[in-house]
Amino acid sequence: xRFTHILLPLALVACGGSQKTGSKGGGDVPPPPSIPTxxxxxxxxxxxxxxxxxxxxxxxxxxxxxxxxxxxDKAQSWNESACRGSADKxxxxxxxxxxxxxxxxxAGLSFERCxxxxxxxxxxxxxxxxxxxxAKIALAVSSLGEIYFRQGKVDGAKQYWETxxxxxxxxVGANIGLxxxxxxxxxxxxxxxxxxxxxxxxxxKFKLSSALGVNTDSVEAYTQYALVFMEGWQQNxxxxxxxxxxxxxxxxxxxxxxxxxxxxxxxxxxxxxLNPALQAFxxxxxxxxxxxxxxxxxxxxxxxxxxxxxxxxxxGKAAELAPKNxxxxxxxxxxxxxxxxxxxxxxxxxxxxxxxxxQGDAYYNLGVLxxxxxxxxxxxxxxxxxxxxxxxxxxQQFLDKDGDAADKAEAKNNIADCDKVSKQLDDFMxxxxxxxxxxxxPATPAAPPAxxxxxxxxxxxxxxxxx
Numbered sequence: 172x173r174f175t176h177i178l179l180p181l182a183l184v185a186c187g188g189s190q191k192t193g194s195k196g197g198g199d200v201p202p203p204p205s206i207p208t209x210x211x212x213x214x215x216x217x218x219x220x221x222x223x224x225x226x227x228x229x230x231x232x233x234x235x236x237x238x239x240x241x242x243x244d245k246a247q248s249w250n251e252s253a254c255r256g257s258a259d260k261x262x263x264x265x266x267x268x269x270x271x272x273x274x275x276x277x278a279g280l281s282f283e284r285c286x287x288x289x290x291x292x293x294x295x296x297x298x299x300x301x302x303x304x305x306a307k308i309a310l311a312v313s314s315l316g317e318i319y320f321r322q323g324k325v326d327g328a329k330q331y332w333e334t335x336x337x338x339x340x341x342x343v344g345a346n347i348g349l350x351x352x353x354x355x356x357x358x359x360x361x362x363x364x365x366x367x368x369x370x371x372x373x374x375x376k377f378k379l380s381s382a383l384g385v386n387t388d389s390v391e392a393y394t395q396y397a398l399v400f401m402e403g404w405q406q407n408x409x410x411x412x413x414x415x416x417x418x419x420x421x422x423x424x425x426x427x428x429x430x431x432x433x434x435x436x437x438x439x440x441x442x443x444x445l446n447p448a449l450q451a452f453x454x455x456x457x458x459x460x461x462x463x464x465x466x467x468x469x470x471x472x473x474x475x476x477x478x479x480x481x482x483x484x485x486x487g488k489a490a491e492l493a494p495k496n497x498x499x500x501x502x503x504x505x506x507x508x509x510x511x512x513x514x515x516x517x518x519x520x521x522x523x524x525x526x527x528x529x530q531g532d533a534y535y536n537l538g539v540l541x542x543x544x545x546x547x548x549x550x551x552x553x554x555x556x557x558x559x560x561x562x563x564x565x566x567q568q569f570l571d572k573d574g575d576a577a578d579k580a581e582a583k584n585n586i587a588d589c590d591k592v593s594k595q596l597d598d599f600m601x602x603x604x605x606x607x608x609x610x611x612x613p614a615t616p617a618a619p620p621a622x623x624x625x626x627x628x629x630x631x632x633x634x635x636x637x638x
Contacts, residue, residue: 200319200330203312204334206335207305223270228267229271254281254284257277258278261275262275265301272311273307275298275301279298282294295311295314295315306341309336316330316331316345346382347391353372357399368403379396379399397414397434398434400414401414432452432465433462433464436449436451436455436465445476448472469485479506482505482506482509486505500523501533504520504523507519508544513540516536520533528572531572534565535569553600563589567586570582
């Protein structure tokens with residue numbers, strides 16, 4: 172099992188980061204709205220936003236609401252009451268000024284600050300139906316893309332981001348979001364020499380450069396750029412140097428950005444530096460206790476270090492935060508097996524199969540569990556043979572699942588081992604049945620103690636002369 176890479180959080184007007192919590196799919200995402208073009212292609216100048224008259228009262232109210240929003244950001248004093256209060260202020264302004272899209276957008280952003288994504292979605296959708304600056308409408312569409320991404324509706328998120336960028340290419344969040352999806356496609360291809368891999372890389376770099384062109388302080392863009400460079404490092408280790416440059420640039424902007432620390436951990440892993448990697452992953456979990464991917468990565472290093480108790484705690488929390496996270500379940504199974512909790516490990520691996528039966532890690536590890544642990548701890552030979560055959564079954568199922576070629580070759584070797592040992596044990600049982608051990612000889616009488624009379628000598632009789 173390799174260390175996990177995360178789909179990075181997205182930048183949206185200083186909006187906080189996000190993590191994908193579901194699986195790929197469009198879900199029930201409504202179709203993206205049609206946005207009036209905010210900019211022309213080629214060398215033509217961007218179309219100016221439609222003229223509008225904003226009343227002095229609306230301007231005053233908007234400034235007061237925005238200043239309060241910024242103050243809450245600086246003080247980190249957001250709670251449900253503060254988020255609803257801020258959203259209500261902006262929504263009230265939008266009701267009185269129907270073309271002030273930014274007010275309705277800020278209502279959605281206020282809800283997002285407290286993770287109230289259902290309310291935020293409604294606010295952003297309302298913004299997309301308003302008349303006003305197309306660029307602001309596109310920003311709301313991009314924000315909806317991030318919400319759908321958080322919900323695991325990746326196809327829907329992609330549609331919204333692409334729609335937003337068609338209206339205006341100057342959207343940091345949409346550019347980073349699409350670049351992150353292209354990075355995932357690069358990982359699936361896993362071949363830097365493939366033409367499609369190279370095309371995806373070039374486009375991801377272009378989008379990230381566009382994001383940095385708009386916001387040179389985007390730590391999200393620098394982090395994502397670093398992860399793009401990390402791909403293909405096995406064939407070209409110079410890519411790690413480029414990744415480190417991007418990470419260090421992001422660190423200058425905000426070293427307390429949890430995904431940045433997770434990316435540092437991946438960089439150190441690729442360099443073979445486990446201690447700095449573990450420290451970076453743990454820092455990421457301290458900055459964001461709900462950061463599942465960083466917890467999984469930290470837990471896997473702890474497993475390698477045989478610190479199974481700490482690994483179980485880290486991975487158990489990850490599985491609690493994301494019950495459908497396949498990697499968290501596999502890692503937790505590692506830790507439980509290391510603690511000799513074979514029943515717990517087996518149950519955890521079977522939960523992973525329920526999460527995603529297409530992946531092979533759970534089947535492979537169940538094979539290892541039966542072959543390397545259960546089969547060697549049975550009280551009799553028939554039970555051991557049964558365990559080896561169960562292990563063989565799991566390895567065979569693994570061969571039909573997604574997995575690396577090297578792992579599949581190893582699974583075939585394990586199947587051969589199971590057959591070999593099973594035959595040896597079966598032959599031994601047959602040999603024992605055909606050649607039972609000879610009967611035990613009669614017990615030899617114990618020698619009498621010194622001075623005791625011999626059987627031919629009546630008690631009390633003196634010994635014969637000369638004896």
